Amino acid sequence: MARSFATVEASGVSAPETLWREYLGPLLSLKQVQERLALPTPRRVSDLARRRRLLGLPTRMDGLLFPAFQFSQGGEPYTILPLVLETLEPAVATPYTIACWFVTPQPSLNGQTPARWLKRGYAPERVAEAARLSAARLAE
Secondary structure (H helix, E strand, O other): OOOOHHHHHHOOOOHHHHHHHHHHOOEEEHHHHHHHHOOOOHHHHHHHHHOOOOOOEEEOOOEEEEEHHHEOOOOOEOOOHHHHHHHHHHHOOOHHHHHHHHOOOOHHHOOOOHHHHHHOOOOHHHHHHHHHHHHHHHHO
16 A cells, blocks of 8 residues: 555655655665765765766755666666766756656667666666667657
């Protein structure tokens, strides 16, 4: 059964954040990403997001959150990620649109989501091409 907004708010987590977590999967905090990447400070994680090396989602409560789907099983961000972010960013309104794109089946990826495609170890350049096609459609 789905949790109500009242239940979610009472638990100390905002309803929108909970809904995003349900849709996008696990979201990591600045501290979690800092530890995962063995960076000296959380500011370095923020810098990676600012420079389009990581997808950071701004929130009211937690600052930035980072979808776990952008990290390989080894813990590193997928190497194709900066190219995908640079391709999609000019065509979309918010980072949340990019996050949604990653969990939406893409025809050019045989109907798989980009997140699943990368996780399965398939050719990352196909994800970059899917991003280019999506950005072109959005720009029309």
